[in-house]
Amino acid sequence: MAIPLSHESLQAVGLTLKLAASTTALLLVVATPLAWWLSQTTSRWRAPIGALVTLPLVLPPTVLGFYLLVALGPQGPLGQFTQAMGWGVLSFTFTGLLIGSIIFSLPFAVQPIQHAFEAIGKRPMEVAATLRARPLDAFFTVALPLARPGIVTAAILSFAHTVGEFGVVLMIGGNIPGKTRVVSTQIYGHVEAMEYAQAHWLAAGMLLFSFAVLLGLALMKRRMDRILA
């Protein structure tokens, strides 16, 4: 049976996967040191920075999208910066969406990793230190491997959350096929244009994907718990 999706819908699926994969990769790089710092520091900046990181979890995407649109615009601070660097204005580009997605999914990456680091406790790192491992060595050979379940959870959640992103993309995307039109905005377009059959196929696909991700995550957690027990 042929897949009953239009070329445009398939293009949107491809773009969504590309955006989610890029966001996840970059997020792990950004979130891991941030989560480490949050788990270790006693600085008075810990609480405010922690709150800032969690903010995208509670803010409606319309707020994030609106501020991103203003900030990325030619008069906005980010827009002034990117123009000065010769990158042009980033709204309505894939890079713009990527920036938005990273901010939007930040708490989904930081929190599981931070919890994993906190669960390790001080002891393994102290043992590593007495064995004369330098802090950076100990981080890569002790802390990071021990935090692996948290990092895997962070990656899966970031990926899934980016696939499900809608409001931010709608606000800063500009609906350009192949560049900024992702599955969620494509579904919205189909619904608005009363093309319900196309909308159904994509929406059902999204539903199955999300369920599979959450189910997989739960099964993985159970296996990990059993191994640890």
Added chain:
Amino acid sequence: MSRLMPIVLAALAWLAPAQAAEVSVAVAANFTAPMQKIAQTFEQDTGHKAILSFGSTGAFYAQIKNGAPFHMLLAADDETPAKLEREGLGVAGSRFTYATGRLVLWSRQPGLVDDKGEILRSGTFERLAIANPKLAPYGAAAIETMTKLGVLTEVQPKIVQGENIAQTYQFVATENAQLGFVALSQLMSDGGIAQGSAWIVPAHLHAPIRQDAVLLAPGKLNPAATALLAFLKNEKARAVIRAYGYEL
């Protein structure tokens, strides 16, 4: 019996305001400002209350089809009301054009858009915002205009789409797009275009953007809905509609 009279009178007095009914109206986003003004006058003149919801016509259609309790739809096009009537969700014979929209090529930058739209040929801009032509009549009119001018192929790679005309306006207002096709009604304040530079697209370059109203099945027996439908045809309302740059 006479002992009951005061109670009956009290009950009647309590019921009397019920004659002032409520009408809930789904209004196309581009008609937000004039409708707020019209609703105010309507409430003062008739004592009825109009509860307004603003949004895109496509979304309203989906909601109405799924049982949304709107009494009336002021659409951004003439197709959706006709479709609702065919499907029995609109009251037959209640449809009429309450406004005809005007399309404007607009920029926040003074002097960027000339009064003939020649900028479209020059290509001296990076992004042009239009409303999604599949969803919004103003977007379809923008595509039609550029096709007639013979510039669509060159401009195409620079087009960014707003989901509706309100978002398209937002893209241009924040200067994320240097210029864009928006509704004249969005730019009008105190009888003129407030800022930037604009070209009001001549009406012969695109099919008229007819915005139709239709009474919906739940509003059939609602006196406030009937009153509002009549009020929209009244000269008081038409003057407001014209002042916002619509044609009638």
